Amino acid sequence: MAVNLLDFDLEGLAAYCERLGEKRFRATQLFRWIHQRGAGDFSQMTDLAKSLRDKLAGEAVIQPLPVASEQISADGTTKWLFDVGGGNAVEAVFIPEYGDAGPAQGAVLPPRGAGAEGDRGWASLDRGTLCISSQAGCAVACRFCSTGHQGFSRNLTTGEILAQLWWAEHTLRARLQTSERVISNVVMMGMGEPLQNYAALVPALRVMLDDHGYGLSRRRVTVSTSGVVPMMDRLREDCPVALAVSLHAPTDALRDGLVPLNRKYPIDDLLDACNRYLDAAPRDFITFEYCMLAGVNDSPEDAQALLALLKGRVPCKLNLIPFNPFPASGLVRSPAERVRAFARVLQDGGLVTTIRKTRGDDIAAACGQLAGEVQDRTRVAQRLKRIHVLHPS
Numbered sequence: 001m002a003v004n005l006l007d008f009d010l011e012g013l014a015a016y017c018e019r020l021g022e023k024r025f026r027a028t029q030l031f032r033w034i035h036q037r038g039a040g041d042f043s044q045m046t047d048l049a050k051s052l053r054d055k056l057a058g059e060a061v062i063q064p065l066p067v068a069s070e071q072i073s074a075d076g077t078t079k080w081l082f083d084v085g086g087g088n089a090v091e092a093v094f095i096p097e098y099g100d101a102g103p104a105q106g107a108v109l110p111p112r113g114a115g116a117e118g119d120r121g122w123a124s125l126d127r128g129t130l131c132i133s134s135q136a137g138c139a140v141a142c143r144f145c146s147t148g149h150q151g152f153s154r155n156l157t158t159g160e161i162l163a164q165l166w167w168a169e170h171t172l173r174a175r176l177q178t179s180e181r182v183i184s185n186v187v188m189m190g191m192g193e194p195l196q197n198y199a200a201l202v203p204a205l206r207v208m209l210d211d212h213g214y215g216l217s218r219r220r221v222t223v224s225t226s227g228v229v230p231m232m233d234r235l236r237e238d239c240p241v242a243l244a245v246s247l248h249a250p251t252d253a254l255r256d257g258l259v260p261l262n263r264k265y266p267i268d269d270l271l272d273a274c275n276r277y278l279d280a281a282p283r284d285f286i287t288f289e290y291c292m293l294a295g296v297n298d299s300p301e302d303a304q305a306l307l308a309l310l311k312g313r314v315p316c317k318l319n320l321i322p323f324n325p326f327p328a329s330g331l332v333r334s335p336a337e338r339v340r341a342f343a344r345v346l347q348d349g350g351l352v353t354t355i356r357k358t359r360g361d362d363i364a365a366a367c368g369q370l371a372g373e374v375q376d377r378t379r380v381a382q383r384l385k386r387i388h389v390l391h392p393s
C-alpha cells in the first residue's frame, strides 16, 4: 500500500525521507508543497530533484478524501460531506466571518467571478473557522447529539483528519483567487470525540500549528471534548491548544443522563482536569459548552447551580448552544427568551457568557446535525455510490 504523506507531521515526514535515503531538509520542502501550496501531485514540486519525485511517485501518495457533496448556505457557511469508505461519511464545515464593511447577512459565496455580489462577499471575508471531524460516528453517545445516536464506526487516520483541512483551505483559496490563508481557526467540533482518537489527533494538530504547515497559533486551534480526563492531561503535555469542554449540566445526576462518559469521569474530576490543563494552555480560560434543552437543563435553578459550580473554581467562559433538534432525540430547543434568561443569571454572577449564533441552518450544518444525513448507513452507501466522486487535482 502506498504511504499517505498526509499521515505525517513534519518530524514523521523527516523520518520517512531518511528511510528513502534523503536528507531531512527535503521533508520541509515536501511538507510546504503539500500543506502550504496544496500540491496533490509530485510532478508539481519542481524544486525537488526529478529522482526524488520519481521515487515518491512510486511509493507515496497525497491521499485526499473523496468529496461526496458540497453545500453552500445563504450565510456563506460551506459544508463538505467526505466519503470515508464502508458506507461512512464525515463532514467538515467552513464558517466565514465578515468584517464590518461586509455583508454579514445573506452573503453567498459562489465561485469568484460569478457576479459582483458574490465577489463583495469574498472581499470582506475577515476570518474563517473550519470545524472538522475526528471519527466516523462516536462512542460517547450523548443523548442530544445526532453523531452519538449513530454509534461508533471507526477512528479517522491523521491523514483523514488533515485531508479535511487541506481540501477546504486549498479549495477556498482557489475560489478566492488568493495565495493567502483563508482558514484562520480550526475547531475539532465535527463528528467524533477527538480525545478518543488521540494517537491520530496529535500529529494532525502539530501540522496545523507548524509554521511550515498551516501556521495556526495554539489559541486558534480548539479541541472540544466531552471530558476524557486522562487524555486532557496528556494533551496538556503533548500539544496544548485551546480547550472547549462540553459540560451541559451543573450536576452529576443530570449530566450522567446526557453525557454517559460522566459516569466514568464525574464533574468534580473533570473540573480538576480543567485546572491542570490551564497550567499549560495557550489561553487562560476553558470554554464550557452548554447545549440548551427545553425543560431538561435550562431552568433558572440550573443556571444558579451552574454559577455556583463554576464561579471561583475554573477560569472559564460559557458558550450556550441552542440545541439543534433531530427527530430521534425526542428533545426540544430551549426558547430564545429562556436562553437569554439563563445567560443573564450567569452574566450577573460574573461569568462571561455568550449565546452561540446558529449558522448554516438551511444546510443542516449546525452543531450536532452533522450526522443527520448519514444516520441510515444503507441509504448513505447508496447515495455515495450515486454521487459523482470529486478528486482534487
Ligand code: SAH
Pocket: 144, 145, 146, 188, 189, 190, 191, 192, 193, 194, 224, 225, 226, 244, 245, 246, 289, 290, 291, 321, 322, 323, 324, 325, 326, 367, 368, 369
Ligand atoms: N465530541 C466532542 C466534539 C464534537 S461535538 C464534544 O462533545 O465536545 C461539538 C459540540 O457540539 C459539543 O459541545 C456538543 O455537545 C455539541 N452538540 C452535539 N449535538 C448537538 C446538538 N444537537 N445541538 C447543539 N449542539 C450539539
Ligand code: SF4
Pocket: 138, 139, 140, 141, 142, 145, 146, 147, 148, 149, 190, 191, 192, 193, 225, 226, 246
Ligand atoms: Fe460524541 Fe461529542 Fe456527540 Fe457526545 S456530543 S456523542 S462526545 S460527538
